[in-house]
Amino acid sequence: MDSIQIRLRLARPEDGPDIWRWRNDPLSRQYSFNSDPIPLEPHLVWWAASLANLKRRTYILENELGEGLGSLRKDELETGEIELSWMIAPEHRGKGYGTILLRLGLAGETARCIALIKPENIASCRMVEKLGFSKREVGVYEWIGA
Numbered sequence: 001m002d003s004i005q006i007r008l009r010l011a012r013p014e015d016g017p018d019i020w021r022w023r024n025d026p027l028s029r030q031y032s033f034n035s036d037p038i039p040l041e042p043h044l045v046w047w048a049a050s051l052a053n054l055k056r057r058t059y060i061l062e063n064e065l066g067e068g069l070g071s072l073r074k075d076e077l078e079t080g081e082i083e084l085s086w087m088i089a090p091e092h093r094g095k096g097y098g099t100i101l102l103r104l105g106l107a108g109e110t111a112r113c114i115a116l117i118k119p120e121n122i123a124s125c126r127m128v129e130k131l132g133f134s135k136r137e138v139g140v141y142e143w144i145g146a
């Protein structure tokens with residue numbers, strides 16, 4: 001895998017169907033705090049609102065062909081912290097992309113970040129451990145800068 005060819009860019013309206021597909025994958029649903037399957041139409045309404053939300057930034061990890069590999073969301077909380085959440089396209093899991101996504105997403109970030117991760121989500125727990133998060137409590141990890 002050549003990470004030099006990979007970039008993180010801001011999400012666009014046309015990313016909505018990819019996000020929908022990744023989000024409805026069984027593993028994503030299992031590790032999400034809302035595990036219900038989501039039909040496309042309400043998802044697209046939610047997606048438009050999500051892109052318009054000034055307290056939220058969503059990024060897409062893409063390869064040199066412009067193919068979407070995964071997404072990272074940053075939500076600004078009232079505490080000033082950023083809550084992070086992420087997913088990798090099912091067909092691209094287990095190739096190191098999740099780690100790259102989070103590393104790129106943290107580059108230049110100055111706010112304290114948190115991530116809520118179910119303890120059984122081993123891959124996400126590994127990602128945050130490798131990237132210097134500490135465990136605040138069960139299921140809550142925090143990152144206070146490089």
Ligand SMILES: CC(C)(COP(=O)(O)OP(=O)(O)OC[C@H]1O[C@@H](n2cnc3c(N)ncnc32)[C@H](O)[C@@H]1OP(=O)(O)O)[C@@H](O)C(=O)NCCC(=O)NCCS
Pocket residue numbers: 027028031032085086087088089092093094095096097098099100115116117118121122123124126127130
């Ligand atoms: C979690 C997720 C983003 C990981 O992405 P990924 O690209 O597969 O992760 P990586 O390949 O970078 O692997 C990260 C670490 O987890 C390990 N890992 C990957 N898949 C694993 C699995 N199924 N079981 C156990 N460990 C796993 C890797 O070995 C690596 O650890 P290492 O560096 O010690 O070898 C991806 O599985 C996913 O999208 N899951 C569904 C959505 C989700 O869980 N979102 C997070 C909610 S908080």
